[in-house]
Amino acid sequence: MTNAKKYVQTIQEKLHQQDRGEVEFLQAIDEVLPTVTHFLENHPEYIEQNILGILVEPERIIQFRVPWQDDQGNWCVNRGYRIQYNSALGPYKGGLRFHPSVNLSILKFLAFEQIFKNSLTGLPIGGGKGGSDFDPKGKSDGEIMRFCQSFMLELSKHIGPSLDVPAGDIGVGGREIGYLFGAYKRIKQYDAGVLTGKPLNFWGSKVRTEATGYGLVYFVKHLLAQEQDSFTDKTVFVSGSGNVAIYAIEKAQALGAKVVTCSDSSGFIYDPTGIDLDLLKEVKEKNRQRLTEYAAQKTSAVYHEGKSVWSLEEVCEIALPCATQNEITGELAEILVKNGVQIVAEGANMPATVEAVSAFHDAGVWYCPGKAANAGGVAVSALEMSQNSQRLTWESEQVDQQLDEIMQTIYETCRQTAAEYDEEKNLLLGANIAGFAKVAEAMSAQGLV
Template identity: 70%
Template sequence: MTNASEYAKKVQENIHQGNSHETEFLQAIDEFVPTIIPFLENHPEYQEKNILSLVTEPERVIQFRVPWMDDQGDWQVNRGYRIQFNSALGPYKGGLRFHPSVNLSVLKFLAFEQIFKNALTGLPIGGGKGGSDFDPKGKSDGEVMRFCQSFMTELAKYIGPNTDIPAGDIGVGKREIGYMFGMYKRIKQYDAGVMTGKPLEFWGSQGRKEATGYGAVYFAKHLLADLGETLENKKAIVSGSGNVAIYCIEKLYQLGATPVTCSDSNGFIYDEAGIDLELLKELKEVHRERLTEYIKARPSAQYVEGSVWNLDVEVEVAFPCATQNEIQIDSAKRLVKNGVRIVAEGANMPSSLEAADYFVASGVYYCPGKAANAGGVAVSALEMSQNSQRLQWETEEVDQKLDGIMKHIYETCRDTAIAHDAKDNFMLGANIAGFAKVAQAMAIQGLV
């Protein structure tokens, strides 16, 4: 038997050879594999069973055509996907993303990350992801409805409350979930547990839309508590202006911090006095406006084109909540120079591998997405529990459970890193803790 480092390197090389065109997926693999070598050294039984090769290969990849008609009566077509990556711990669980950037590589990276994120929650869910290259922006409600109905006509063949439970992601909010749920119900039957992130009117969960943003802040809160500190009076940079960013900003305010930025795909707002949360919610949740409208209502703020990570301002905490690879190495260096101490990822893989490594090497408390943004899927799993019981918990109960789950995830990452002589390396701690749980289940279940 080869040593763990040689084994991991060989598996990594094989993945590169077999998926050479899948940039995002390979980035996720390259971030993950080197960090679990210490665990493999201590557990040769997983090397003997070749678990690493098995866990990095999806159980099922589904791709399909999504035909739909626009408002002019013209026929359109998009690609739809569902990656059912790993079911060792439970049914596949992961969101649906509607965005022009969606392709097989993006969804495989998201689904792969989802396996270990879901494992860290301690809840009985496997990992999956799906979506389409359809762009809801600029589409009428009728066009979005027709697309969602067509998408679900095909997806319904592969999902179910005990098989695969999709949720929302970028481009998929309660409107899209509602249309897809309605079509599933028409094709199959009413089953509240087949999707999560549903509107409250048909068995969604209180606190679900807030969960990812709140969870990232809770992760930072528990880290700071270990240091004898709180978020009180700390200045924060937040990227994005969707659900994750909005509710990250809300929880930061609740815990005494001052978030000074938010962003969209064109530029960012810098509001030195603190982002006007109610204005932001009105623009993004009610009117679906661009952030350029923010400064019309609040002229004391600045709107700057480009990446928020180009901003030169002293901050202690950063919450990237937009999309993958938004923080490159130059931005990471700027953040460190400006005094950032904690980077808690609300988005999935928002830091490039080079940026993430730089944070760790610079002594920044780097909290990877698979740990820090697990609040969303955690409350999705709580929604599944509520649906099974035909109950709807109060907001306070859901929020308390979310805080407890994020505390458990933080402590698991912390303690796992310490156990492998890598104190404060939460990337290593998250990867090993998630992998250990999934690998054990896969070994017990046999070669399936």
């Protein structure tokens, strides 16, 4: 066993002991750490400095209570969090998630992944994440507003345009960002750059809503191009029906693909004629309805209650999981392989389990990890920060072009880095090493901080 391998295993064992029970965080640790062993073997100075041991510990974990009042006058309370994980490359940057599943383990895993995702963009941003176990579903606008104001009352003490710049995530869209921004400027002062994902009428960036979905498809587009192929006439499965899924569908269709699925928390739609994007946007964005309404209005669509998109046994050439973590198990991955999948690109964070990733690699499927493939959202968030600093608003074409170029650079970086370790098709290894190397170099240069 090499010194590097022994060093990495020691860190893993320590974290499994200290953070036992934090399933999602430990899964992310076990995915990333073994792959950077190869890099550490060539850079023993980082072992001597214990850079990896320092990096896996968050710089700061903030937890706070969020009391708020519902429409009936009842006092309620939720937990709020902000994980400020690593600032070696710039201010902490990462979304806020409002969902009942939110806990310390999930946010630590998301923030840890965010470090490497942000590093891969080439933009000056560190890694962080936050949120609450508050569930916006079924709440009135007034209840959501009061919750956001209470949440920001505490969060405002820990963020700023040069310190920590949150954005949206699951359960936090333009409405929530608007309420959070309004509360911040009343508590502190007006500063456009303190949050990203803002509505366009107060310093939001064009293409930010579409960015993660568009960026995901751009990543795959560049992979296909290098393989002398394209999206034209490809059959695509997509999971989810939020921003990421909707705009991945939009861009894939624009590039000639036929997208035949989408899903929500209750089941999935299979529409062999292709997803009707206008109807999907009306159901999900305008009316905030379930996908059963889509099926009710489109006779070619079948709604599969309580089932996973990935259980569908139909031809699938490209899979874009855009829902949530661990949605593709090893068993479901085997179904995808049988369906003829060629590329799996993650629009969500860690949607494939360790067993699923292994099944894709064994079958020779191109697996594009979320830290690379879904970096488009945070990339445009960083561009929004630049626009706010300049007091400028860029046109959609300029932002979209920069997004495409950033995703091309991320893809090429992952593939070239993997090739350096004689594993050109292992984009997971390429993404992890390339993201880690940049952060490790910065941490080393800045000293033991």
